[in-house]
Amino acid sequence: QPAAPAPAAEPAAPAAPAPAAQPAAPAASPAPQPVAPAAPQAPAAVAPQPTVTGSHAGPAGYVTPIVRKLANEQGVDLASVTGTGVGGRIRKQDVISAQTAPAAAAAPARPALETSPLRGTTVPMTRLRKVVAERAVVSMQSTAQLTSVVEVDVTRVARLRDKVKGRFQEATGNKLSFLPFFALAAAEALRAYPIINSTVDGDTIVYPAQENMSIAVDTERGLLTPVIRDAGEQNIAGLAAQIADLAERTRNNQLKPDELSGGTFTLTNTGSRGALFDTPVVFLPQSAILGTGIVVKRPVIISEDGSDAIAVRSMVYLALSYDHRIIDGADAARFLTAVKARLEEGAFEADLGI
Known part of the structure; x- marks a missing residue:
């Protein structure tokens, strides 16, 4: 039951007390304690925010944890998503639309050059080629x-x-x-x-x-x-x-x-x-x-x-x-x-x- 308050506190910075309660069981191993602060989602949500810029990130460059989690699950790059929310903020529907958008936007691959049948052969000059060659020289x-x-x-x-x-x-x-x-x-x-x-x-x-x-x-x-x-x-x-x-x-x-x-x-x-x-x-x-x-x-x-x-x-x-x-x-x-x-x-x- 003590773990229940932790999810409710995740959106706010004071979520740190929840991890502090968990190490009580493995008290014999104090070394992992410095790693525990990296586990909460609140700090993780803040760190990637600077990578989202411009109209994609909304007025304050903020993306909600739910939207960010959905983007990670769907493999969607938030920097490539145009937000339709207030002030350009990215919504869940924007992520879903980006994930389902056709990949046709990518440039078509260029056709490979065909190998000429003349490769590896020896042929005589045509009459026209001889004339052009002689005149050029x-x-x-x-x-x-x-x-x-x-x-x-x-x-x-x-x-x-x-x-x-x-x-x-x-x-x-x-x-x-x-x-x-x-x-x-x-x-x-x-x-x-x-x-x-x-x-x-x-x-x-x-x-x-x-x-x-x-x-x-x-x-x-x-x-x-x-x-x-x-x-x-x-x-x-x-x-x-x-x-x-x-x-x-x-x-x-x-x-x-x-x-x-x-x-x-x-x-x-x-x-x-x-x-x-x-x-x-x-x-x-x-x-x-x-x-x-x-x-x-x-x-x-x-x-x-x-x-x-x-x-x-x-x-x-x-x-x-x-x-x-x-x-x-x-x-x-x-x-x-x-x-x-x-x-x-x-x-x-x-x-x-x-």
Whole structure:
């Protein structure tokens, strides 16, 4: 019977006298007495309370012993439970709901990468691979190549794209990606800085009258670069249509031979596979190639009304590889600066073509 008062006293600190009565039987072993104070539930309920913070813990960070005991029994982490009681206090029903909630909230496991059947084999190069390899080696050995990179804020382009992409697809039948914007900005800059669009012919520099833009297309057979004729005369809709058409016919092996020749400048979208930027190789007789990286949102410092602020912006890296025999670093910088300014201005409404 003396033990009965002990449970009634558990919620309060004076519960300590109950343990004091129990050691009376094993009086011969005084050593365990210092351990006895750890047994009462009242101190145990107080110690874990600081781990429950924020709205989960209620106004004073207090969780009743009954709720805490239920959470322990059900294996529920109180720090992950949102309280629905007064002031955000966690109730028994909150614990029960958390315990019965479906585990679907966890991120799905990524599918494992499949092992390629080419592993451990030896295969001859395809004809296309041989041609690309030979041209790459000749270009690297015959030119003085280097790469300049700029960082571009394309937030305004991203907003315009999000605003009109539905209407654009309805009007043209093509999805609106960032690539036509990059192509148009580059084509306009090529008109202002024709050295980037020039070709080398022996000891002479040829300045073409058109901006014939090669578009790098990744296919199962290898890399091919079909050409958009007079890219400088196109609008966004025209560029998007030609990019989509050339890419599809390139992958389906439906191109005509002349559609792969005559390019004066190349645009390669290395960001389509997630690359931040690349250092693409210039293929003769061209003198430059522009690589566009993936567009990512990240915090950057911007200036507004004379003060600096941190904002989330859509950013991209543009990498220009060029032949230093005829293009100086200042030429490359001027071209990239012009492309950057056009994209950051983002005023493409009149160029959409819809």
